[in-house]
Amino acid sequence: xxxxxxxxxxxxxxxxxxxxxxxxxxxxxxxxxxxxxxxxxxxxxxxxxxxxxxxxxxxxxxxxxxxxxxxxxxxxxxxxxxxxxxxxxxxxxxxxxxxxxxxxxxxxxxxxxxxxxxxxxxxxxxxxxxxxxxxxxxxxxxxxxxxxxxxxxxxxxxxxxxxxxxxxxxxxxxxxxxxxxxxxxxxxxxxxxxxxxxxxxxxxxxxxxxxxxxxxxxxxxxxxxxxxxxxxxxxxxxxxxxxxxxxxxxxxxxxxxxxxxxxxxxxxxxxxxxxxxxxxxxxxxxxxxxxxxxxxxxxxxxxxxxxxxxxxxxxxxxxxxxxxxxxxxxxxxxxxxxxxxxxxxxxxxxxxxxxxxxxxxxxxxxxxxxxxxxxxxxxxxxxxxxxxxxxxxxxxxxxxxxxxxxxxxxxxxxxxxxxxxxxxxxxxxxxxxxxxxxxxxxxxxxxxxxxxxxxxxxxxxxxxxxxxxxxx
Amino acid sequence: xxxxxxxxxxxxxxxxxxxxxxxxxxxxxxxxxxxxxxxxxxxxxxxxxxxxxxxxxxxxxxxxxxxxxxxxxxxxxxxxxxxxxxxxxxxxxxxxxxxxxxxxxxxxxxxxxxxxxxxxxxxxxxxxx
Numbered sequence: 100x101x102x103x104x105x106x107x108x109x110x111x112x113x114x115x116x117x118x119x120x121x122x123x124x125x126x127x128x129x130x131x132x133x134x135x136x137x138x139x140x141x142x143x144x145x146x147x148x149x150x151x152x153x154x155x156x157x158x159x160x161x162x163x164x165x166x167x168x169x170x171x172x173x174x175x176x177x178x179x180x181x182x183x184x185x186x187x188x189x190x191x192x193x194x195x196x197x198x199x200x201x202x203x204x205x206x207x208x209x210x211x212x213x214x215x216x217x218x219x220x221x222x223x224x225x226x227x228x229x230x231x232x233x234x235x236x237x238x239x240x241x242x243x244x245x246x247x248x249x250x251x252x253x254x255x256x257x258x259x260x261x262x263x264x265x266x267x268x269x270x271x272x273x274x275x276x277x278x279x280x281x282x283x284x285x286x287x288x289x290x291x292x293x294x295x296x297x298x299x300x301x302x303x304x305x306x307x308x309x310x311x312x313x314x315x316x317x318x319x320x321x322x323x324x325x326x327x328x329x330x331x332x333x334x335x336x337x338x339x340x341x342x343x344x345x346x347x348x349x350x351x352x353x354x355x356x357x358x359x360x361x362x363x364x365x366x367x368x369x370x371x372x373x374x375x376x377x378x379x380x381x382x383x384x385x386x387x388x389x390x391x392x393x394x395x396x397x398x399x400x401x402x403x404x405x406x407x408x409x410x411x412x413x414x415x416x417x418x419x420x421x422x423x424x425x426x427x428x429x430x431x432x433x434x435x436x437x438x439x440x441x442x443x444x445x446x447x448x449x450x451x452x453x454x455x456x457x458x459x460x461x462x463x464x465x466x467x468x469x470x471x472x473x474x475x476x477x478x479x480x481x482x483x484x485x486x487x488x489x490x491x492x493x494x495x496x497x498x499x500x501x502x503x504x505x506x507x508x509x510x511x512x513x514x515x516x517x518x519x520x521x522x523x524x525x526x527x528x529x530x531x532x533x534x535x536x537x538x539x540x541x542x543x544x545x546x547x548x549x550x551x552x553x554x555x556x557x558x559x560x561x562x563x564x565x566x567x568x569x570x571x
Numbered sequence: 572x573x574x575x576x577x578x579x580x581x582x583x584x585x586x587x588x589x590x591x592x593x594x595x596x597x598x599x600x601x602x603x604x605x606x607x608x609x610x611x612x613x614x615x616x617x618x619x620x621x622x623x624x625x626x627x628x629x630x631x632x633x634x635x636x637x638x639x640x641x642x643x644x645x646x647x648x649x650x651x652x653x654x655x656x657x658x659x660x661x662x663x664x665x666x667x668x669x670x671x672x673x674x675x676x677x678x679x680x681x682x683x684x685x686x687x688x689x690x691x692x693x694x695x696x697x698x699x700x
Contacts, residue, residue, distance in 0.1 A: 144650030
């Protein structure tokens with residue numbers, strides 16, 4: 100009989116609630132064997148992976164109270180970091196972790212796990228005959244080619260539980276990873292201790308968003324669970340929230356295309372026969388099944404699409420509001436027809452799009468309304484072009500046509516709309532696409548992911564991190 | 572009755588970059604029964620509400636225990652599209668919410684089919700899988 104494993108879970112890209120110390124204290128009063136939190140994801144879109152930037156979440160600050168408690172109690176922590184989770188993102192978070200450790204006088208021994216996949220490794224796998232199929236029918240992707248790999252700026256994989264387990268086996272104080280499978284972080288210690296994969300996986304699914312699975316849902320709150328051979332009991336660490344059957348079952352739906360079936364590396368988590376019942380302090384789930392399948396990891400790769408510039412106009416003149424869509428469309432057409440832009444449009448180097456806040460900004464082409472119904476509306480001119488210079492020029496051209504160009508029945512001949520922002524054209528950023536969203540088969544779940552054990556705060560960077568590291 | 576008025580929670584969110592999933596929770600058995608039997612909460616009904624092809628609708632599911640339904644669609648414009656209007660997919664519920672529940676129509680289409688098992692089974696009536 101394997102001993103139960105107790106997990107304290109939270110989300111490290113969301114700031115903890117004000118009473119987090121009390122929640123952590125409650126969890127440790129029940130007992131904690133590992134503290135786990137996810138901090139990577141694709142939900143923010145491909146920009147972050149392509150640009151090397153990350154949202155200003157300050158993940159090092161968010162984990163501080165949890166790391167303090169874990170170190171004080173001598174239990175390991177497992178965190179993924181950096182949103183897109185490539186080495187450049189992870190390294191920025193690790194520098195924050197260096198500073199956190201230095202400030203607190205901590206010297207933890209940490210396993211650091213990269214989620215980045217080098218282009219050379221992946222191209223080599225494809226050249227060697229690996230079949231890398233699209234992960235989503237909706238992506239429109241074909242089987243991955245070496246050309247796709249070389250076009251990508253960066254590529255990461257959702258690392259499974261096994262590389263985390265390999266680091267936990269080295270008795271580290273914690274594991275910090277780049278891009279990783281959220282539930283895999285939670286699965287690692289229970290699997291290492293010999294609990295069933297199905298229990299580890301369903302626990303991960305219930306805990307991965309922290310207090311969002313509770314009533315009321317709030318990812319700033321922590322969540323606690325105890326896993327055993329047959330199931331998992333989930334509890335709220337806060338007296339202001341509780342686990343209910345409804346909150347827990349509805350969380351199994353959250354951000355998932357299918358309510359009871361989830362494909363993971365090495366198997367499918369099947370909740371079609373799962374049961375949920377309320378206990379004295381929480382909710383217990385039993386009956387999860389795991390159907391083994393070939394081991395694959397999900398790859399995410401970003402390719403540059405161009406540079407974005409935008410301009411914003413606000414309209415309140417009724418005569419113009421009545422024809423806002425055709426007025427904006429006319430400006431798009433004038434850009435596309437202009438001699439200086441037409442060849443760029445034809446070559447696919449320039450695209451312009453207008454969205455009318457007050458008409459079709461949310462649903463776009465699917466919007467059933469054909470006119471503005473309110474008393475004012477905003478128009479966002481959105482240009483994506485091969486270069487920043489071209490994007491800014493085309494955006495300004497569209498702005499000036501809309502600002503000063505004639506429209507049927509015009510009386511506002513000094514200017515057609517309000518311009519709330521100067522510069523009227525705002526250069527936004529490089530634009531990226533998920534050009535890779537594919538499943539990579541791995542014979543060894545440890546895969547090509549660079550792993551190292553280091554004491555923090557580090558002296559300089561980690562030599563195995565960054566750039567095209569070698570396959571292990 | 573509008574679906575948006577009948578449901579107590581309607582949450583829309585990405586399920587990966589290329590799908591959007593809409594979870595619906597109902598306040599009581601009676602309202603849930605109307606929703607479960609509606610023509611709106613079928614593959615054909617959802618496709619009509621969004622004015623997309625039925626092949627865009629990945630499925631409609633119900634969970635009798637927690638009075639919930641789930642609708643998943645392929646995204647017509649995802650975060651991959653430079654001009655995607657809703658990167659998190661958090662505001663794509665409104666065409667469905669505006670749909671009418673045909674009260675008294677009874678079970679319509681495959682979505683009204685029975686349970687896959689006893690009360691502990693999460694999803695009855697899998698559609699289009």
